[in-house]
Amino acid sequence: MIQILLVDDHTVLRDGIRSILALESDIRVVGEVVSGDEVLKKVEEFQPDCILMDINLPGKSGIEVTSLVKSQYPNCRVLVLTMFEHEEYLMEALRAGADGYLLKDSSSEEVVAAIRMISQGNSVIHPRMTKKLVTYHHQEPNVNMLTEREKEVLFELAQGLSNKEIAEALFISDKTVKIHxxxxxxxxxxxxxxxxxxxxxxxQLVPFS
Incomplete structure (x- = not known):
């Protein structure tokens, strides 16, 4: 069972998401938070597997809270669900440690699928935001720093494969995948x-849609 904590100050949106998730047998909403200042207390209380995090919150922002949650509860997954499409928000959320970034115009099916994916250790980014990443200007380490095997692992990782699936695809052990x-x-x-x-x-190590 995937335990979910909803963090959003809009009652209508929380009610809608809670109703959607109530239809799923493997997902359960364990708590709701309306202020960024209260999130850590509720995480300690409910021990959720995943947080659906808005960015624009009273008190601390969702990005600030994400950073705090990931530093204190690294195994707790954070799926940002926001209306903000600017790439700066996306990059700040990812730097804070968010495991996924969806826009609020996503379908209920996309939200449910994203929760399941990040709960399995995968990453989810809304397609419109993925395209923005290509044009975002930021100096990054050179890909040639990676060995050929590390590039292969990175490619499989970008396809959404788990460590076990990567190990099977490349005929190596789970332990070796973790090292890579x-x-x-x-x-x-x-x-x-x-x-x-x-x-x-x-x-451009992997194609994007």
């Missing part, structure tokens, strides 16, 4: 799998 991913994160100077996938997309 740690090396990739270190060399690319990123903190999460999501940020590594962003790097792969921006440097």
């Amino acid at each position: 991913i740690n090396n990739i994160l270190r060399k690319l100077e990123v903190k999460s799998r999501t940020q590594a996938v962003i790097y792969a997309v921006r440097n």
